[in-house]
Amino acid sequence: MSRRGTVDSVERTELLELLSPGGLGLLDSLPPYESKGDVLALVAALRKQGHSPELVSAVLTQSRLRRKAAAKFGDFAPSMLFTEAGLEQATRLRVASLHAGRFRDAGLRHVVDLGCGIGGDALALAGLGLTVTAVEADEVTAAIASFNLAPFETAAVVHARAEEVDLGTADAAYLDPARRTAGHTGTTRLTDPNDYSPSLGFAFGLGERMPVGVKLGPGLDRELIPAEAEAQWVSVGGQLTEMGLWFRELARPGIRRSALVLGETGIDELTAAADSPDAEVGELGGFLLEPDAAVIRARLIGDLARSLDARMVSGGIAYLTADEPPHTPFATAFRVLETLPADEKRLKKALRERGIGTLEIKKRGIDIDPATLRQRLALSGPESATIVMTRVAGRHTTLLVERLARP
Incomplete structure (x- = not known):
């Protein structure tokens, strides 16, 4: 068996242990994750209680990720499950809620989230009462998305590749193409947009046929931005987090460039129909x-x-x-x-x-x-x-x- 196959097998085993009633109960009973020193003592205590190494590893990993996820998911984090890579790429819930609002305000009721990851954006869509079909190609990540979306009756998870899903009943689609190598930990960033999964060509082609939103890295080559799309760059607390491309009904009339700034107390946006010419160079002021x-x-x-x-x-x-x-x-x-x-x-x-x-x-x-x-x-x-x-x-x-x- 290849190393990747061995890793996948271990992750599936840990997930099965974790998703058992006893596993979830053990996870929720753990004290807040603090330091590696505390973890060593906790590992010894859990093993002494008779818990398997796989379950101990799984619950401690989730405890650590839940603490890390608080910055993105706030009060939702303690009731969610994560993978390292999935959390890394997940949209902040504050931003995902704004994305979901676009679909709702455009009157789009059924959204297919192609490449849903751990389900962050799908969670925001379902939270606004929209019907969401969340599609994920990775088996372990799809299972985690199913857990995270279980409280929402209007959300369903499909384990499949984005390119293979029938969109016949959908009003719109949302894509967050994987921009890192396959896996749940130790992934590396992909530099060539042609290697994204699904590819930019697939995403943009979809945008020609139906309302589509595409989340991409903020540094994407601007030459790749389709002329018909609204491009929105988002910063949160001064940190540039993403660029969103919005097609058809999701693109606002007369807006092709947007800077969305989310501060501690509010949301502000600067918009234009195109890149703005620079201002004049002048004398240094105060x-x-x-x-x-x-x-x-x-x-x-x-x-x-x-x-x-x-x-x-x-x-x-x-x-x-x-x-x-x-x-x-x-x-x-x-x-x-x-x-x-x-x-x-x-x-x-x-x-x-x-x-x-x-x-x-x-x-x-x-x-x-x-x-x-x-x-x-x-x-x-x-x-x-x-x-x-x-x-x-x-x-x-x-x-x-x-x-x-x-x-």
Whole structure:
């Protein structure tokens, strides 16, 4: 038997043990997962109670994954099951709920989730009362999706390949193509979109025939984006998480580019009919703005600049500058305190004179490694600071800045 076959066999055995009434009861009885040291003691205790090695391994793995999943699934995480790879690729429930709202608002009642993984997006769709057929090619992952979707009468899981499913009764489809190698742990990211499962060609072809949503990595080559699709880049808490492509009824009229920003207290969106032209380059003002990564990827920096009466600091550099304090959820703002020397020796001297020992280094348009530079600067002192190393009007410049709170 091949190594992959052996791994699959072990995973099936552990899953069977886990899904038994005794297995699920044992999992729910465990204390919150804390440290590896605590786990070693817990393993010994569970084995002493007579539980099999497979069951002990399975429940402890799930306990660890449930804790990790809280960031994506919140209060739902303690009642769900996961695989390492499935959790890695799963959509945050907060974002999945927004996706589900698109289908509901478009009047689409039966959605086929092709490649449902552990069932995160299907859970959000079913939670809005939509009928969901969740399709998953991997046997173990399909079983886990079935468990996670069991509370919803309108959801059903099918163990099959996405390309083989009959979509005759469906109103729409949602796809989250696998962008990692096969398996449940130790997977690696696929760099060629042709290797995704299902392929982009299959997903885009489906989008020509029916309403379709496709979740992809935010760094997908923009040349691959179909002209008829609405492309939406999503950031959560400042972290760029995904790009969604929406076809036919799911694409909003007049919108082909969108930056959706989910903060701690709200949701904000910047939209346009196309990429926006950059703003004019102008003189450095009293404030520096770093656009959210979703705005940068959506190429809406120019629109953001014009809405704030801001300007570019230099051509091709994704920093803006303004004369007044900006109030926007679409950028991190800094007050410019002073311009420091760009030369490393003089910069080191200037920072030491200011007693700066803790330094945040931001950079754009300059070929430096912040960690290496910080080590070479060898700073010590009681003060902390942030510097921005970039080009201003085409010249290498170092700015000492103060971060402003986001609105």
